[in-house]
Amino acid sequence: MEKGHNTTFKRYGMVIDLDKCTGCGACMVACMQENNVPFKKDETDKIRSITWIRVYKLNNGKPYPDTEICYLPRPCQHCSGMGDHGHSPCVSVCPATATDYGMDTGIVSQIYTRCFGCRYCMVACPYHVRHFNWWDPVWPEGMENYLSPNVSVRMRGVVEKCSFCYHRYQLARERAFVQGRKDIEEHEYQTACTQACPAKAITFGDLINPAHAVYELKNSPNAFQLLERLQTYPKVYYLSDRLWVRMAGDNYLEEEKREMAQAKIKR
Amino acid sequence: MDSDLIPKGVQRCSLGKFLLWISACGFVLAIGVYAMILCWLKGLNQTNMNDAYGFALWIWADLAIIALGGGAFFTGFLRYIIGIKELKNIINYAVLIGFICYSSALLILAIDIGQPLRGWFIFWHANVHSMLTEVAFCLTVYFAVLTIEYIPLVLENRKIDKIPFFHNLSHNMHEIMAVFAATGAFLSFFHQGSLGGVAGVLFGRPFGFREGILIWPWTFFLFTWSAAAVGPCFTILITKITEKVTRKKLVKDNVIELLAKISGWMLLTYIIAKLIDTYYWAFHTAPGMGLTLAQFYTSDPGSVYGYWILFLEVVIGGIVPALILVTKFGRTNKIALWIAITLACIGICTNRWVMVLQLLAMPVMTFQSWFTYFPSWQEIATTILPVAYGAILISISYRYLPIFPQERELNPIPGEEAEVETVEKEEKKELATGDLSPATETAT
Numbered sequence: 241m242e243k244g245h246n247t248t249f250k251r252y253g254m255v256i257d258l259d260k261c262t263g264c265g266a267c268m269v270a271c272m273q274e275n276n277v278p279f280k281k282d283e284t285d286k287i288r289s290i291t292w293i294r295v296y297k298l299n300n301g302k303p304y305p306d307t308e309i310c311y312l313p314r315p316c317q318h319c320s321g322m323g324d325h326g327h328s329p330c331v332s333v334c335p336a337t338a339t340d341y342g343m344d345t346g347i348v349s350q351i352y353t354r355c356f357g358c359r360y361c362m363v364a365c366p367y368h369v370r371h372f373n374w375w376d377p378v379w380p381e382g383m384e385n386y387l388s389p390n391v392s393v394r395m396r397g398v399v400e401k402c403s404f405c406y407h408r409y410q411l412a413r414e415r416a417f418v419q420g421r422k423d424i425e426e427h428e429y430q431t432a433c434t435q436a437c438p439a440k441a442i443t444f445g446d447l448i449n450p451a452h453a454v455y456e457l458k459n460s461p462n463a464f465q466l467l468e469r470l471q472t473y474p475k476v477y478y479l480s481d482r483l484w485v486r487m488a489g490d491n492y493l494e495e496e497k498r499e500m501a502q503a504k505i506k507r
Numbered sequence: 508m509d510s511d512l513i514p515k516g517v518q519r520c521s522l523g524k525f526l527l528w529i530s531a532c533g534f535v536l537a538i539g540v541y542a543m544i545l546c547w548l549k550g551l552n553q554t555n556m557n558d559a560y561g562f563a564l565w566i567w568a569d570l571a572i573i574a575l576g577g578g579a580f581f582t583g584f585l586r587y588i589i590g591i592k593e594l595k596n597i598i599n600y601a602v603l604i605g606f607i608c609y610s611s612a613l614l615i616l617a618i619d620i621g622q623p624l625r626g627w628f629i630f631w632h633a634n635v636h637s638m639l640t641e642v643a644f645c646l647t648v649y650f651a652v653l654t655i656e657y658i659p660l661v662l663e664n665r666k667i668d669k670i671p672f673f674h675n676l677s678h679n680m681h682e683i684m685a686v687f688a689a690t691g692a693f694l695s696f697f698h699q700g701s702l703g704g705v706a707g708v709l710f711g712r713p714f715g716f717r718e719g720i721l722i723w724p725w726t727f728f729l730f731t732w733s734a735a736a737v738g739p740c741f742t743i744l745i746t747k748i749t750e751k752v753t754r755k756k757l758v759k760d761n762v763i764e765l766l767a768k769i770s771g772w773m774l775l776t777y778i779i780a781k782l783i784d785t786y787y788w789a790f791h792t793a794p795g796m797g798l799t800l801a802q803f804y805t806s807d808p809g810s811v812y813g814y815w816i817l818f819l820e821v822v823i824g825g826i827v828p829a830l831i832l833v834t835k836f837g838r839t840n841k842i843a844l845w846i847a848i849t850l851a852c853i854g855i856c857t858n859r860w861v862m863v864l865q866l867l868a869m870p871v872m873t874f875q876s877w878f879t880y881f882p883s884w885q886e887i888a889t890t891i892l893p894v895a896y897g898a899i900l901i902s903i904s905y906r907y908l909p910i911f912p913q914e915r916e917l918n919p920i921p922g923e924e925a926e927v928e929t930v931e932k933e934e935k936k937e938l939a940t941g942d943l944s945p946a947t948e949t950a951t
Contacts, residue, residue: 285557287557287558287878288558289558296874298874312874329709329711332636332637332708333636333637333638333639333709334634334637335629335633335634335637335639335640335643336625336628336629336631336632336633336634337632337633337634338628338632354625354628354632355621355622355625356620356622356623356625356626356628356629357620357621357625358619358620358621358629358639359556359561359562359621360561360639360705361561362558362561363561363562363709363712363867364709364711364712365711366711366712366871366872367711367871367872368559368875370558370561372551372556372558372621374550374551374552374557375552376550396550396621397550397551397620397622398621398622399621467871467872469795469796469797470713470796470871471710472711487873488873488874489873490797490873491713491796491797491798491802491871491873492797493797493799496797
């Protein structure tokens with residue numbers, strides 16, 4: 241397998257600028273529409289809602305007027321696992337090999353027709369990105385006509401999650417092949433949430449390709465990953481110049497928090 | 508009416524009374540079966556599980572009954588591999604309890620999966636890296652072993668035993684039972700361990716994650732150890748309950764005390780290992796992930812898991828019963844023995860509870876709070892189902908099969924002894940099976 245620029249070896253990932261995110265939820269809507277994500281008549285019970293990307297509202301815990309808010313969109317983190325061998329928390333535990341790590345793309349996929357609904361992957365995932373179909377999907381009358389033909393709908397009893405709009409990658413690859421090209425360009429494969437974000441807070445691309453915007457962005461001193469201390473090696477990076485936001489990305493001991501705050505003052 | 512089926516030389520209640528008891532258990536069983544059918548037909552929306560609680564009451568029940576059913580493999584190991592002869596007087600019951608526990612666990616697993624018709628995918632598309640795959644394989648094969656161990660007992664029913672083929676089959680199965688006991692022990696060491704590994708390998712879940720040796724986290728060994736320690740306690744507990752219900756002494760004290768002694772020392776060594784594991788996890792593993800013990804056991808909003816549950820698991824359900832069981836006074840004093848075996852069972856159930864429910868209750872991302880869950884009636888009914896099923900199978904087995912080899916000796920019926928011996932001699936003659944002796948030591 242080749243490595244580097246314009247090769248077949250990719251590591252697709254995302255960089256989300258939390259200082260730009262307004263929490264509008266357009267990414268969530270676009271994702272649901274793009275991926276035929278089912279919904280219920282009553283969605284008040286959020287813990288059974290299927291949201292491939294979910295926007296969390298964080299605050300700095302300080303009273304007014306020092307209160308600060310941050311919106312954090314959380315798609316599947318597509319963890320690489322230690323050594324990039326695909327030993328992500330969910331892939332390694334699935335007893336039926338129904339979730340797979342693409343060694344060519346770094347994308348964690350879910351094989352719906354093989355999943356038998358044991359939910360061990362949901363238990364293993366610390367990000368809660370995996371959702372179980374507690375019900376069969378029921379679409380409002382006429383809405384079936386608007387479902388995407390490129391994404392299979394899921395039945396009751398299986399787990400689903402964000403696929404980084406993998407069908408778009410497949411379509412882009414097919415288009416390139418027909419046109420006699422060996423590879424695809426950055427703009428040819430973009431996720432629905434990336435394109436829907438009005439604030440351009442989400443940047444998507446190949447993390448190991450210097451020609452892609454995410455390559456530089458992820459190296460920012462303000463970049464961090466969620467729960468990186470767990471050694472899940474996520475491929476979603478977040479940016480924020482606010483220390484409290486960066487610290488919200490992981491668990492830290494009290495002395496570690498103090499050290500980070502002091503380091504910021506010195507900087 | 509059914510006196511021909513009842514073993515000779517023992518007394519049983521009237522058939523009417525027996526059927527009344529079976530009907531009562533059957534009623535509870537029927538509710539469980541109804542809930543089970545609801546889950547199968549309508550799906551897991553019948554439960555109160557959610558995307559935070561992918562595992563819940565059922566998986567806890569699975570882990571707990573498999574641990575409690577560990578008496579079968581460990582007693583079998585002691586009887587057949589180590590060769591402790593006294594245990595032949597309780598091994599039948601240990602096997603029966605194990606059979607009930609494992610069949611119940613498999614049934615619950617079948618309800619617990621979202622696509623029950625795809626259950627076989629775990630074998631067909633097996634991911635060898637998954638602890639659950641190891642659990643499924645070992646559990647299924649060990650259940651087959653338990654069935655093989657239970658069959659000779661069924662064949663020793665008075666009526667069935669009169670048929671030469673079944674009599675000989677029972678005898679021959681008994682002859683090779685050590686092989687199955689060894690296989691069972693081997694399989695059990697692995698699946699009890701892999702059940703521990705289910706939580707231990709979750710490196711995304713700091714509450715459950717443990718370091719270990721090669722691919723096996725420490726919980727792998729702790730689960731096997733604890734099941735071997737407490738499984739016999741559960742066997743003793745059920746034996747004691749059966750004695751209370753039947754108002755008879757069924758197993759001699761020396762047998763119970765011996766098993767209790769072994770169990771006690773196993774429990775004591777387990778709890779020492781558990782304390783070391785807890786210390787290392789709390790002060791080395793967790794801080795490496797930015798967490799402290801106080802964050803695991805907290806009174807934060809939504810959490811019901813304070814330090815009390817650690818105390819219940821380790822001290823009340825571990826150290827106390829272990830100390831009682833390793834002392835002669837604790838084993839010979841009836842009340843102390845009752846307390847010890849009950850606490851040990853509570854302790855192991857608590858351990859399995861925290862490794863499933865507390866693990867999922869605790870938020871890992873800093874901006875989330877503790878998750879709450881209370882099971883639906885369907886979950887509760889299907890969890891009680893195995894209890895009713897177990898009571899029925901024990902009742903039927905006790906009534907019609909010679910489960911307790913010492914029962915006749917401990918509960919002689921005046922005037923019937925000579926008659927029983929005559930009948931038995933006649934039955935042996937009828938069989939006319941050459942040199943084959945009847946399977947007097949009940950096969951397991």
